[in-house]
Structures are given as structure tokens and as C-alpha cells.
Amino acid sequence: MGGLFGKPADVVVTEDVRLFVDTTIKQKRVVVFSKTYCPYARKAKSILSEYPIDPTKMEIIEIEKRPDCAEIQSYMKEITGASTVPRVFIYGECIGGGDETSKLHNSGELRRLLQESGAM
Numbered sequence: 797m798g799g800l801f802g803k804p805a806d807v808v809v810t811e812d813v814r815l816f817v818d819t820t821i822k823q824k825r826v827v828v829f830s831k832t833y834c835p836y837a838r839k840a841k842s843i844l845s846e847y848p849i850d851p852t853k854m855e856i857i858e859i860e861k862r863p864d865c866a867e868i869q870s871y872m873k874e875i876t877g878a879s880t881v882p883r884v885f886i887y888g889e890c891i892g893g894g895d896e897t898s899k900l901h902n903s904g905e906l907r908r909l910l911q912e913s914g915a916m
């Protein structure tokens with residue numbers, strides 16, 4: 797199953813990767829696991845850039861060139877239910893991907909979440 801390179805769900809996630817993800821989403825108020833070429837990720841990043849988020853409180857992780865890319869996606873599936881990018885976290889909670897970020901932005905909820913998290 798999964799062929800030569802495997803699917804994210806087939807990958808064994810190391811403790812290092814779990815620790816990296818858990819620590820990052822705990823330390824930063826806003827975290828985006830992204831791929832540079834993904835239009836949904838671009839949309840989410842573009843929306844977030846409209847808010848005056850403190851840059852020291854946000855981390856955007858472009859995973860496609862990382863050796864642990866598949867592991868990160870597998871862990872995203874485990875903790876958020878989806879392995880697609882982007883996966884957007886505010887205050888340690890996954891708010892979803894690009895579509896969800898867009899919906900929350902349009903409803904005004906994203907502003908509230910960003911304010912309550914102390915990201916801006």
C-alpha cells in the first residue's frame with residue numbers, strides 16, 4: 797500500500813517530529829504548516845498577512861523540502877484529522893486548512909481568535 801514512497805498515513809512518526817510539532821504549536825500563537833506551491837496554503841498565508849500579527853508569535857513552516865515532510869503530514873493526520881496543507885494552528889488548536897481559514901476570516905471569527913490568542 798502507498799507505493800514506493802508511501803502515503804503520509806503509512807509513515808512512522810518519530811518522537812523528534814512529534815516534539816518539533818508539539819513544541820512549535822505550543823510556543824507560537826500562529827503556526828502554518830505549508831507548501832510553497834499550494835494555492836490553499838498561499839490563500840491562508842495571504843489572509844493571515846492582512847492582520848497585524850506579531851512576527852515573533854507566528855511561524856510558517858514550508859514542509860516540502862524538509863526530509864521529515866511525510867512524517868509531519870502523517871502527524872497532522874493524527875492530531876488534526878487531515879494530512880493536507882495548509883494546517884493552520886492558533887494557540888495550539890488547529891482551525892483547519894485554507895478553506896476554513898477563509899471562512900473564519902469572512903465571518904470575523906479569525907480576528908477574534910487572533911486577538912484572544914494574543915497573536916496581535
Ligand SMILES: N[C@@H](CCC(=O)N[C@@H](CS)C(=O)NCC(=O)O)C(=O)O
Pocket residue numbers: 831833834835836837869879880881882892893894895896
Ligand atoms: N480543502 C483543503 C485543500 C488542501 C489541499 O488539497 N492541499 C493539497 C496541496 S495544494 C494537499 O495537501 N495535497 C496532499 C499533499 O500535498 O500531500 C484546504 O482548504 O486546505
